[in-house]
Amino acid sequence: MPLKSKRPRIAPLEPPYDDESAAALDLLGPPIGLFRVWARRPDLARGIAGWGSYYLSRRSALTLRQRELVIDRTTALCGADYEWGVHVATFAGKAGLDAGQLASLATGGPADACWDAADRAVLTAVDEFHATADLADGTWADLVTAVGEDATLEVVLVCGWYHAISFTVRALRLPLEPGTGPVAGGR
Known part of the structure; x- marks a missing residue:
């Protein structure tokens, strides 16, 4: 089914970031668009970063x-x-x-x-x-x-x-x- 609009529905944060959003971005990784959307909600971003740090870690059973x-x-x-x-x-x-x-x-x-x-x-x-x-x-x-x-x-x-x-x-x-x-x- 074709998408009706290609415009982002939630604009990613743009610098300068407030302290809480900047700290969330530091946990997530490079400030790509998706991470900058999540950083609009720093608590959400921190939770997501916790999962990401696990599966990207050496503890992962996946290669x-x-x-x-x-x-x-x-x-x-x-x-x-x-x-x-x-x-x-x-x-x-x-x-x-x-x-x-x-x-x-x-x-x-x-x-x-x-x-x-x-x-x-x-x-x-x-x-x-x-x-x-x-x-x-x-x-x-x-x-x-x-x-x-x-x-x-x-x-x-x-x-x-x-x-x-x-x-x-x-x-x-x-x-x-x-x-x-x-x-x-x-x-």
Whole structure:
């Protein structure tokens, strides 16, 4: 369904920031548009930053590649150009994702030849979770075999979190950040 307006619905904060908003932005990371919207509500931003600091930490059971597979596929399935663009520009190279794999994440599927068995298990779970809000026993078992039980839990949590982020950036109508692009091929 086409969007009616591309104008942001809530304007991101612009500098100079008050002390409370600046402190929230310090916790969130670089002052990209989404973070500057959240910083309008510093208490909300601090709560979000707490989750982000966990899943980006060394305590995460997911590898950087696994995390980015979940995020990139989820944002592509949701048509969240803003979040896709930020993650692809920032993390795709670090996660070892090549152009063919990015194209598959955008418009292909887990059965594409560019994926190994572990990547395929992650992507199959993401696709199924997106479509059904659940995982069949076989999908769950395949994911546990591929990444382990702790990482399987995090796949579900990160996938759900990035559905929420995708819904948020779409509803906010945030413009792409400089140097980023939309989901290739669109959805």
